[in-house]
Amino acid sequence: MLFNSFVFVFFLAIVLPVYYRLSHAWQNRFLVVASYVFYGWWDWRFLSLLAVSTAVDYVAAQAIEATRSVARKRLWLFSSLVANLGILGFFKYFNFFVDSFSRVLVSLGLNPNPPVLSIVLPVGISFYTFQTMAYTIDVYRGQQHATRNLVNFALYVSYFPQLVAGPIERASRLLTQIERPRRVGQDQIASAAQLILWGYVKKVAIADGLASYVDIAFQKPMELGAGALWIGLYAFAIQIYCDFSGYSDIARGVSRLMGVELMENFRQPYVSANITEFWRRWHISLSTWLRDYLYISLGGNRKGPMAQYQNLIVTMLLGGLWHGANWTFVAWGGLHGLYLALHKLITRGRKISETPPPNTLRSWSVQIVKMLVTFHLVCVTWVLFRSPNMETAYLYLGGLISPLFPFFERTTTPEFIGAFWTLLFYGAFAIMLDLGCWLGNHETCTPPRMRWWVRGAAYATGLLILSFVRAPSGEAFIYFQF
Template identity: 45%
Template structure:
């Protein structure tokens, strides 16, 4: 089931009414209702993969108990390895089997050897990368004695499969979400209303920005060799806004929906296109994934404890793995390594933490230096998005070659994008003014009620006018 579907407009209020008016006096029944609703939400995509989700959940629940109660470190490690190996085995098979088999076959051909490898028609279970990482963080935290295991299978299952975050995150931690599931919740009007505002802003970013930008971006990336440099530039910029609107829009809808039920999920985006260097960008983009890799890969590898060389190695590893996490393709690997290489100079010279505050803090406009930093960082990110979006490496390099052609200064191909440019300008303006707030419609107390309602109604009507049924989110494929 998609957030931007007619089905969701029926599903959400139904669950909301049952949750607060029928099961409100029983935490147990509230959790059972949410778990049942989450499985229904997931099963609307493909009910067969519900069994995989349930198996993964049961595996980590049982492994967590065994790790906690095992008397010897060897047995604890054995159960950890079992859980990690099976989880990554499923993820590897469904997501990476054809990639590695195809790459191995190509390597054999380049060496002059024949190959009888066979590709499989594998359907990628939606959300598998997200719920697998939920479970892995849980067993890692138990193994490291940060938490004790849940003894309630319903509560743990809800942690893994809570429907707002199930298919595209944010990637939650048991230390953050499980305590909220285990304790009674009450309806908080202010929390619910702000959740609806955040949902509305998320729908605007998805329906108006992402879906609107997709048409021109698809045109540019479909055959870059037949387009001018100016068209390719517009296409790349449109894709940058498409993926931001699509993914951060999903995250806003997820966080807002969770707040309707009394939950606060981890923030996943913090205005990343206002970053002043690549390090800041990665502290603001897909925050839950970046922090996951830092805690469960970078630090276990040694972090920066043993000097710069180990820190450089570990940084390149997490960026490469992050690229492959997004997809089984050399494009994604190069995209990850590209960002890693951009990060290294900041790391080597100790500049990777120089921008930890908000750009132009307490000011209306950035300084000239900040504006140049933001523009340059966005340009670097834009080049990376070309590898991310292109269907293969050949297309990506053709795109870059055409982008820096002399036709860059010509008029771009015609398209209905004047409204889209206006919408993107409105997005940037609103988010810049709200950059110290949790989301674009987290109105400041100084704003009058009439101004707020004009904004809400206008955005709602614009979304309604541009709504298209069942436009999937980009990160569903990851």
């Protein structure tokens, strides 16, 4: 079930009134059923995976907590990781590894005939697998108590607002809220409505509005001039941000209507002045997960600078692979790892904090240059992220700087003139929104307090965009494929 579908609107219109009528214990039972309906709407067969993942980590966490033997704790943790990563590996990476292995054999002159399975990737498998793994690891580390209530744990794994594309929650936040009775007041409803509205504007209008141009640009980059390729790239940078952060906003808003606060997943990433700051603002739930469960487990910065750089690159390589079974994602992660390592090298010994808005003309100029450099470094990696294969990525990157094409050649087609105006319209809208929040409060990035009529006009703009502007085609959320 997609958030941007009428079915979801009907689903929510049924779930919320029933939810409000029930007692706390029944609310949780009801939400488990609702979440399974939400997930099963896509393909009911994969509900078994959700149930298996729930059962494995429920049992493993209980066993870890019950035993005093470190060896047994490790064994249970290992079992949980094998089960979770086994499911993830089979559904997501089987064909990728088989294909890559057979390519290696072919390059060695052999003629393998590997089995290729027709596997459907279950929606959101990477998200809920990481969430359940985090729980078991936290219990193993003694940072979280294992819950004895199976319904509560099942809801923690399957909670529908964040089930298929995050935010990847921690038990210390989500499970705690599930275990307690929840309260919803007028302020929460108003702020939830605000989040849902902006989320839909970002997804339905902005991201979907740019999608068709991005598709054209990445389909045959060799046939386009540099101007069209740059438009396509900027369009994708805004599309992926609005698509994913739009989803997160809707998820947080819907969850807030039920009295559950989900973590913030994006905090105006494109105002970042360096790449480290970017990763503190982009897909926060994943970057903190990778930091806490992978980077720190690898040794983090405890074994000297060289080990730290190596850990950063390995973490980001695996983070890239998490996004999809394709070498383009691995390269995307690796490049980000390299950026982070280089930034650490340059700023050794200095504390990197999130940049406050500057207060002089000179500092503004420096800040804008830093933001632009960071944004373009990120944009280069988006080419890898969006390209269907490495060949297309090379062609696209080459086309961006190729002197063979005059800049405007094969750019002034109706599609790309349309794309230019769409990009300008939405780009300006998104940038104003983000800059407004950043200038309002650079730490929390909440919008500045405005007079009621200014807020009213802003909401009206959002509603009018939703009501009058459509995308050339309806699109599923990009991150569902991960």
